Amino acid sequence: MVDRFYQKVNRDAMLSPVFNEVAKVDWLAHMTKMYSFWGTLLLGEASYKGSPFDKHLPLPINAKHFDRWMQLFVETVDEHFSGNKAEEAKQKAQSIAGIFSFKMKTIKAL
Secondary structure, three states, X not given: OXXXXXXXXXXXXXXXXXXXXXXXXXXXXXXXXXXXXXXXXXXXXXXXXXOHHHHHOOOOOOHHHHHHHHHXXXXXXXXXXXXXXXXXXXXXXXXXXXXXHHHHHHHHHO
16 A cells, blocks of 8 residues: 555655655655655554654645645555454544644644
């Protein structure tokens, strides 16, 4: 799921520049973190340590970016998975996107 999702992100006209030109993501390191992040959220691995929101705060992103992120995420999950865990993944992603978007909007408005 993580690999296929980020393949889409890397091809996306809106999201790819943020990841590659602005954040200059080290993809090997990022993917390792994302495996751990989603493994912790969905599989109970308890392997992720970090504060993902802090990394997103300085980026020039807004609700439209989170909406696009969600669109690609749901599309990816629906293309490859079904069932309770797939629905849980989409619900968790929606929650994360909503919280991040709200917090960023609030903080940037201050």
